[in-house]
Amino acid sequence: MGDKKKKGKSRRDKGRDRAFLFFTAPGFILYSFFFIMPVLMGFYYSATDWDGISKNYNFIGFDNYVKIFRTGQFTDALFFTIKYTVLLVVLTIVLGLAIAMLLNRKIKGRTFFRGIYFIPAVLSSLTVGLIFNKICYYIIPVIGKALHIHALSQNPLADKNLAMWTILFVNLWQGLCIPTLLFLAGLQSVPTDLYDGAALDGASAWDIFRYITIPFILPVVSVVFVLTLKGGLMVFDYIKAMTEGGPGSSTRSVAMLIYKHGFTQNKYAFAIAEAIFMGLVVAAISAVQIYFTNKKKAV
Amino acid sequence: MKFKKLSAVMAALLAASSLLVACGGNSGGQDASGSEPENAAADETETESESEGEGQEAAASGDEVTLELLLTKTEIVDVMEQIAAKFCEENPGVKIDVTSTSDGATLVRTRAASNDLPDIMNTYPAEDFYKDMFRDGYFEDITDAEYLGKVNSTAMEMSNCDGNYYAVPMSLSTYGIYANMDVLEANGITETPSTWEELIADCETLKANGVTGFLLPNKDVGNVAQRFERTAGIINNDSNSEFKQIADGEMEAKDSPTLQTWCDYNEDLLNYTTDDHMGMDYDIAAAEFSNGNGAFMLSGTWMLATVQKNNPDANVELFAFPHPRGETTKVPVNIDTSFSISSTCADKEIGLKFLEFMTREDIAQMYCDADGNVSTIEGVEYNIPQHANMKTAVEEGNIFLTAVNFWPTGLREEIRDGCQMFLGDGDREAFFESSQEAIETIYADN
Numbered sequence: 001m002g003d004k005k006k007k008g009k010s011r012r013d014k015g016r017d018r019a020f021l022f023f024t025a026p027g028f029i030l031y032s033f034f035f036i037m038p039v040l041m042g043f044y045y046s047a048t049d050w051d052g053i054s055k056n057y058n059f060i061g062f063d064n065y066v067k068i069f070r071t072g073q074f075t076d077a078l079f080f081t082i083k084y085t086v087l088l089v090v091l092t093i094v095l096g097l098a099i100a101m102l103l104n105r106k107i108k109g110r111t112f113f114r115g116i117y118f119i120p121a122v123l124s125s126l127t128v129g130l131i132f133n134k135i136c137y138y139i140i141p142v143i144g145k146a147l148h149i150h151a152l153s154q155n156p157l158a159d160k161n162l163a164m165w166t167i168l169f170v171n172l173w174q175g176l177c178i179p180t181l182l183f184l185a186g187l188q189s190v191p192t193d194l195y196d197g198a199a200l201d202g203a204s205a206w207d208i209f210r211y212i213t214i215p216f217i218l219p220v221v222s223v224v225f226v227l228t229l230k231g232g233l234m235v236f237d238y239i240k241a242m243t244e245g246g247p248g249s250s251t252r253s254v255a256m257l258i259y260k261h262g263f264t265q266n267k268y269a270f271a272i273a274e275a276i277f278m279g280l281v282v283a284a285i286s287a288v289q290i291y292f293t294n295k296k297k298a299v
Numbered sequence: 300m301k302f303k304k305l306s307a308v309m310a311a312l313l314a315a316s317s318l319l320v321a322c323g324g325n326s327g328g329q330d331a332s333g334s335e336p337e338n339a340a341a342d343e344t345e346t347e348s349e350s351e352g353e354g355q356e357a358a359a360s361g362d363e364v365t366l367e368l369l370l371t372k373t374e375i376v377d378v379m380e381q382i383a384a385k386f387c388e389e390n391p392g393v394k395i396d397v398t399s400t401s402d403g404a405t406l407v408r409t410r411a412a413s414n415d416l417p418d419i420m421n422t423y424p425a426e427d428f429y430k431d432m433f434r435d436g437y438f439e440d441i442t443d444a445e446y447l448g449k450v451n452s453t454a455m456e457m458s459n460c461d462g463n464y465y466a467v468p469m470s471l472s473t474y475g476i477y478a479n480m481d482v483l484e485a486n487g488i489t490e491t492p493s494t495w496e497e498l499i500a501d502c503e504t505l506k507a508n509g510v511t512g513f514l515l516p517n518k519d520v521g522n523v524a525q526r527f528e529r530t531a532g533i534i535n536n537d538s539n540s541e542f543k544q545i546a547d548g549e550m551e552a553k554d555s556p557t558l559q560t561w562c563d564y565n566e567d568l569l570n571y572t573t574d575d576h577m578g579m580d581y582d583i584a585a586a587e588f589s590n591g592n593g594a595f596m597l598s599g600t601w602m603l604a605t606v607q608k609n610n611p612d613a614n615v616e617l618f619a620f621p622h623p624r625g626e627t628t629k630v631p632v633n634i635d636t637s638f639s640i641s642s643t644c645a646d647k648e649i650g651l652k653f654l655e656f657m658t659r660e661d662i663a664q665m666y667c668d669a670d671g672n673v674s675t676i677e678g679v680e681y682n683i684p685q686h687a688n689m690k691t692a693v694e695e696g697n698i699f700l701t702a703v704n705f706w707p708t709g710l711r712e713e714i715r716d717g718c719q720m721f722l723g724d725g726d727r728e729a730f731f732e733s734s735q736e737a738i739e740t741i742y743a744d745n
Contacts, residue, residue: 053411053428055435071740137578155578158518158723244520247577248720263405265709266428267744 042272052268064273074274076249077257078281080164084253085232087168088175092228093221096176100183114184121177129241132170133157136242157243160250167238167251175231179224186220187213222293229289233282254278364646365394366653369417371403372636374604378669386656393649395419404428411437416641419650424458424466425634425704433465438639439647440465446658453693454675457634457700465639467654469663470672472635473617473689474529474599474701477606480614482594486510491618491688495564498595498621502571505594512571514593516584517722524715526597527561532631532702533620534560539705545735546742552735553728561718562727564623569722577723589613600686601635603671618688630692631701635672707745713737 046064050057068074103114120128136157144152156162190213198208236255239245245252245260252260258278262271368383370376376399383395398417400406410416416437422429432438441447442463447455454468476498478491483501486508492498502512516522531538535557542557544550552558573579573593582605588596589609596602597620606613622628638657640650656662663676671683673693681690692698703711717733720726 051431052408053432053435053437071736133580137575137580137583141575141578154575155518158575158577160723243518246518246520246716246719247723249716252716260712263408264712265741267709 042276045269046273046276048269050269051266052262053266057269064270065277067270068274068277073249073252073257074254074277077252077254078278080251081233081235081253081255084164084168084235085229088171088232088235089225089228091168091172092176092179093224095172096179096224097183097217097221099176099180100187103180103184104187117180118177120174123174125174125237126241128170128174129238132166132173133242136166158247160247163243163247163251167235167242170242171231171235171238175228179228182220182224183217186217190216226286226289229285230282233278233285363392363394364649365396366418366645366649367396367398368653369406369420370397370399371401371407371421372601373399373401374601375636375666375670378666382657382662382666385662386653389656390649390652395653414643416643418644418646419638419640419653421636422466422639423634424460424464424468424637424639425700427704427708429466430460433460433463436642438465439642439644439650441467441640441651441654444651444654446655449658449677451675451677453696453698454634457704458637466634466637467639467658468634468637468675469657469666470635470670470674471632471693472599472601472672473686473692473698474631474633475597475617475619475689477588477596477598477602478616478618479588479591479594480616482510482591486594491616493618493621495621495623495625499567501594502568506571511573511593512595513568514579514584514588514596515568515572515576515722516579516581517576517719518578519581519584520715520719522581523719523722524711527715527718528703528706528711529599529631529701530564530597530620531557531561532699533622533629534624536629536699538702542706542710542738543742545738551731552738553731555731555734558731558734560623562721562730565722566725567623569725585609589615599633600672600689601670603683603685604669615685616688617686619692628697630689630698632673632693632698633701633704636666636670707741709744710737710741713741 047059047061048057049060049063099117103110103117107113136155140152140156141154144150144154151159151162156166194212195208198212203211234255235253236259239251239253239256240259243251245256254274255278258271258274261267261274368379370379376397380397383397387393387395407416407420411432422432422438424430424433440463444464444467447464447467450468454471455464458464458466458468476491482505483489483491486505488501488504492501505512535541538557541550541555545552545555569576584593584596585598585602585605586609587593589606591610591613600617603615603617606615619628619630638654640647640654644650657666658676660676660678663674663679667674667676667679668682671686673681673686673690683690714734714737717730717737720733721730
């Protein structure tokens with residue numbers, strides 16, 4: 001009897017496995033074709049001196065990888081990218097959470113504010129960059145002069161110390177929307193009776209945040225962390241639209257450097273080598289992040 | 300049973316995908332194998348027979364042949380649309396789709412990589428980038444075309460690639476300083492300066508009257524690069540040899556007369572520019588200049604269209620950039636517009652017909668009037684009063700082919716960051732250091 005049941009179940013299981021296989025296959029094939037293949041081709045081309053157009057090229061082994069550190073450009077760009085990413089991640093989580101908590105309160109016009117805060121997300125990042133480019137030239141200096149703020153009395157994008165912060169501001173202005181939405185959803189999943197209980201026990205606001213809110217939204221924080229990390233390490237469009245890496249090379253991210261070498265200097269294979277190296281850096285950072293996330297989960 | 304079917308479907312799918320992959324790999328292998336001429340020939344016959352077939356089909360069914368005309372110069376889109384319409388009128392059954400991009404280099408690169416070049420497009424035959432593509436067989440060889448006889452010999456010489464021709468040069472761009480004559484006249488200056496001292500004296504007069512002398516869009520790193528390249532060429536017509544000496548260690552960047560003069564003249568001009576020059580983009584500077592908020596701007600003949608768009612009443616004149624050390628002044632020229640047809644052109648016969656059409660006197664005249672650059676086609680009258688000085692320079696042969704055609708690929712893009720920093724902070728030592736590194740790196744790579 002039991003055997004029969006088991007057998008029947010396993011047949012059903014088999015059927016289910018097949019269905020799963022069937023559903024997975026198209027994704028797997030597409031992924032292999034559009035993702036794994038290009039990566040392998042990238043490795044192949046990175047060992048050549050291809051200029052991106054010529055029909056002939058030579059194999060030069062690992063020369064391109066050796067060349068990456070011939071000048072300080074890559075290290076400078078990497079340092080900039082990491083600095084930018086750390087700031088972006090920290091500010092996104094802190095500000096996103098703060099805005100989400102405000103929007104989660106029973107305030108007047110809550111739906112209106114929730115809508116308003118989400119608007120930047122529907123614009124393309126290049127458009128946002130170009131709009132702010134004009135704002136920085138026409139509006140910021142006027143405000144800066146009126147308020148006698150020396151630093152803002154000229155285009156902040158022209159100042160090598162302010163340019164990164166300006167780009168970061170624009171990135172946050174637009175990039176906060178989705179994290180805020182995710183945090184808001186996370187906050188709403190916290191059972192209210194826990195808050196009520198804590199309030200009855202006389203817990204302070206900080207204690208409630210620390211011991212009830214944080215544990216519940218930790219998975220969301222983790223998701224936001226990964227998304228923002230990726231966005232920061234690959235930052236390109238805001239910089240392209242606003243400074244093109246300038247003034248000088250003070251806002252040149254790794255993606256901008258790769259673009260410059262690949263598309264303005266015809267060093268296609270070299271740019272691919274740089275991209276692969278950057279890929280390895282991202283992989284290493286992701287490995288560390290996954291290690292810590294798993295550790296947290298185990299506890 | 301079901302499972303077998305399913306696995307058969309899966310296997311088929313996998314096989315199909317691997318076939319696709321194999322195809323991709325195969326063509327890559329062919330590319331690498333070095334048997335390129337053979338393949339190119341095979342490809343050509345294939346496309347030819349295809350296009351013939353299409354042509355016959357078109358004739359039989361009355362279908363249209365559609366050719367794409369890509370322009371990487373957005374300011375000529377309007378006139379080219381008119382010319383294309385005229386061409387279609389004279390050639391029933393032909394349709395020309397005019398497309399344009401402001402980021403030509405990237406688009407051409409991507410489309411060449413996917414073997415999807417537009418049927419007809421404007422190329423820059425003097426530049427290495429296009430010369431390499433010509434040699435690789437991306438474009439049709441038109442050396443034997445009769446209408447090339449109508450093109451000015453200087454322009455033909457500039458577009459020669461290993462003794463062959465792949466493009467019809469239509470116009471030469473010249474570079475210099477645009478003057479807003481209304482602004483100058485309002486400040487009592489009636490003539491454009493012809494020496495560096497006169498230029499600075501005019502700027503002093505303007506400054507005393509509270510008028511901006513020069514509009515320098517220094518935020519625009521592409522413009523900074525172009526200004527560096529054109530003026531470095533004016534300072535030393537053979538800048539390439541000088542930079543080569545630096546690359547070979549025979550000279551240091553800090554001792555280079557060209558780089559030193561470049562710094563000197565920019566230090567001069569920065570005294571007469573706006574406070575926010577480091578935050579200014581090219582389009583903003585062009586608009587300010589057109590509207591009389593500045594007297595001078597460094598640019599080439601292509602800017603006239605933009606100026607007139609911004610302010611149809613603008614009274615401007617282009618004059619030669621005077622040599623900052625008082626040596627002979629020559630005007631840098633480049634082939635500005637030239638048309639080529641790709642080897643993947645859907646109907647080469649019509650493509651070639653279009654090139655011929657472009658060299659027809661009335662069409663070339665129509666193009667020249669709208670474009671504003673000096674025409675290279677025989678019989679075309681150059682009626683652009685704003686560029687009269689440039690016409691004289693070209694006629695007198697007081698010109699040189701601009702430096703970018705001699706510099707190794709990427710030098711302009713490598714050196715520009717240092718140039719921009721110098722314009723911002725005036726730190727000469729840092730500029731020489733970054734130039735030294737840029738020159739060494741780029742010459743070593745090419």
